[in-house]
Amino acid sequence: MKTTNRTSRAPVGRFREKTIVLGVTGSIAAYKAVSLARRLMAEGAVVQVVMTRNAQRFVGPLTFQELTGRPVGTDLFAPSDAVPASMGMPHLALAESADLLVIAPASAHCVAKLAHGLADDLLSTLALAAECPVVVAPAMDGGMWTHPAVCSNVLTLRQRGVTVLEPEVGPLASGRTGKGRLPEEDAILSAIAGALHPVKDFKGQRVLITAGPTQEALDPVRFISNRSSGKMGWALAEAARDRGAGVVLIAGPTALPPVPNVTVVPVVTSEDMRKEVITRFVDSDVLIMAAAVADFRPAGSSPGKIPKGRGPRTLALEPTPDILMDLPSRRAGQFVVGFSAETGDLVERARAKLRRKALDMIVANNVTEPGAGFGTETNRATLLDRAGRCDALPLMSKLELAHRILDAVLEFPTDRLQKGGTS
Ligand SMILES: Cc1cc2nc3c(=O)[nH]c(=O)nc-3n(C[C@H](O)[C@H](O)[C@H](O)COP(=O)(O)O)c2cc1C
Incomplete structure (x- = not known):
């Protein structure tokens, strides 16, 4: 009652x-x-x-x-x-x-x-x-x-x-x-x-989470970035912490407050994020890449502010290194979850990314749907994994989705997770 x-x-x-x-x-x-x-x-x-x-x-x-x-x-x-x-x-x-x-x-x-x-x-x-x-x-x-x-x-x-x-x-x-x-x-x-949350089913696990956008400098005052608010990564960090995990959150620039009892590692660029993920990956049992890492950055960054009159009319871009593609050679049983923010062909693209990047699981969401994607408190996602799972979840709060993702991770039989971490 x-x-x-x-x-x-x-x-x-x-x-x-x-x-x-x-x-x-x-x-x-x-x-x-x-x-x-x-x-x-x-x-x-x-x-x-x-x-x-x-x-x-x-x-x-x-x-x-x-x-x-x-x-x-x-x-x-x-x-x-x-x-x-x-x-x-x-x-x-x-x-x-x-x-x-x-x-x-x-x-x-x-x-x-x-x-x-x-x-x-x-x-x-x-x-x-x-x-x-x-x-x-x-x-x-x-x-x-x-x-x-x-x-x-x-x-x-x-x-x-x-x-x-x-x-x-x-x-x-x-x-x-x-x-x-x-x-x-x-x-x-x-x-x-x-x-x-008395159930501590992630006790002993070390969970590495990325969150937020990255900023790629054009000059000391300008950058290109994206609309990621960091809220999904924050929710994952809170959920994993509450379930007993030791959590490290590698976070691009966001307006969100620090997460209590979570180690927050602030980064700015995709390169910063790549370095931190690779350094910390070896000591992790689960990696969840919820950050919206820039796919492109300015081909060159000016050391001084580009004067208004002399600004380039076109912006030359180069691809950033793909963090997840760098990982397979370093993997030692870690469970790796990627995110796929799409505007169409959601499942096909997510499935292709799952295979191409050798992920264990991917969380796909259509960021153009009402209530889903950047900046919102809610999200609607489809969970796919390498065993063939494809679960289209209803609209829910990001925290609830975070718990559903963690539930799905635990359902997956991997040695590392079942031994309760590597330490
Ligand atoms: C100005 C003042 C401040 C007080 N601050 C505290 C306090 O911080 N902690 C405490 O245990 N008692 C404090 N007391 C004593 C309690 O108010 C007192 O023990 C009271 O019986 C508590 O009642 P209660 O637990 O039913 O609210 C304070 C008393 C006064 C007059």
Whole structure:
């Protein structure tokens, strides 16, 4: 039974179609939960905030209500708009609706209540009733965090399977410096993603992914490039990371933020990308070439800016080296996935590329189709592999497609993948 209306939300981000109950407790860091709620929503989650009485002394429920568009749960006994009476008792209905409960910030008091199973308000009672994963992000003074009672409560929760994050070290509200600050948002989001994806079927795998466009210089200020946004490669990196892989993302210039817990290697030109792929390929188990690497570059690049009046009327181009064609001689059992962005004859061209480049799998998409291709949040692709598979997938979010690609990789029987990596 889900209490949320999900139809108005775009299906994007790591937490799309997930209902996340965000518990906020009486910590000086309670204001940071406002920004966390925004990030969760930006990643597709429906966010239901539940506040303790003391949390409301730091931040008003109205802030969260306006931000999330949902009434905030504050009282175990008072009828709440957060849960219509028809849904039954609020704590049970909220617990049932949650795909995940995150408590951020979690006060020392809250940690103690969770550890001891106390249930004297809405948040602690729903935490007892919830069967979903629970992530706790503590925030407190350094002396409180190291107090034996708190240490013992944290240990109890961890032994019970609750993800309790380590607080950050830094300046504290008391004026001292120590360990007690609310963990960084990215760390909380990563922990949530990890808890929502308990299946670590890529554990031990080293996945190398390329993403984004390349830029090929004409002179120091001008270049030719393409419309790739990098979103497909980013989604693949997040999906592989959440499934337990060690991920290296070789990324051309994009406007996307770094991916937490992924090694991002920035490159500019196709030649930079070629060098990085070849260097890092030997230490990888899977290579996924989602980047839109330039096929052509200016035949010569001017060291100084070409003056307006003296610019060439025609641009001489030369082909760039084909990264995938350079790989076969270096392959040692790695699984190689290519991408084929086409504007017509999709399957035939993709199949020819699969054979010509000795790929294990190719993801073909028609970039002229609505909702598919560059810059969009969604994609529609056909998966082909060297065993003859040809699956035309429906339109879906890039993250979902990333998971479908990874599923398909794991279905393929190769020694390297089945041994769980080479290390
Ligand atoms: C100004 C102020 C700041 C506080 N900050 C924290 C904090 O960061 N972490 C914490 O564990 N307790 C903090 N406390 C103490 C808690 O508010 C107190 O333990 C309260 O009982 C927690 O209630 P709750 O967990 O039900 O929200 C603070 C208290 C005050 C007055």
